[in-house]
Structures are given as C-alpha cells and as structure tokens.
Amino acid sequence: MSKKTLSIVVILTFFFPFVLWNFVNCAEGYIPPTKSYQKTPDQFEAAFNEQMAKYGMSIDRNVFPFLAAL
Numbered sequence: 669m670s671k672k673t674l675s676i677v678v679i680l681t682f683f684f685p686f687v688l689w690n691f692v693n694c695a696e697g698y699i700p701p702t703k704s705y706q707k708t709p710d711q712f713e714a715a716f717n718e719q720m721a722k723y724g725m726s727i728d729r730n731v732f733p734f735l736a737a738l
Contacts, residue, residue: 709729710729713727713728713729
C-alpha cells in the first residue's frame with residue numbers, strides 16, 4: 669500500500685467521523701424539537717379503538733401478557 673493510499677485511509681477512518689459528527693450537531697439546531705408521545709398505553713388504546721371502530725378494528729392490550737405489562 670502506498671503512502672498516499674494509506675494517508676487517505678487514515679483520514680477517512682479517523683477524521684471523517686468527527687467531521688460528520690460536527691455537521692450533525694450543527695444541523696440539529698435547524699431541526700425543531702418534537703414532543704415526546706404523552707399518552708399512556710390505556711389512553712392510546714381508547715383513542716385507537718375509537719378512531720378505528722368504523723373499520724372494524726380494535727386492540728386489546730390485556731390479551732397479550734407482554735403488552736399488559738406496559
């Protein structure tokens with residue numbers, strides 16, 4: 669491997685991630701923050717069942733043990 673190729677590999681391997689990280693941090697300021705989802709699982713279930721009843725769909729969290737634990 670020539671010195672030129674080795675230097676390019678070193679630059680891409682070590683410096684490019686820092687440049688990318690810096691760019692992402694700068695771009696974060698232009699993206700508005702979003703609200704986190706604030707409904708409890710029971711509220712989500714009720715809202716989903718209410719909106720999807722016209723399509724004959726519903727969910728029941730108590731049917732599956734891994735969902736009931738939420």
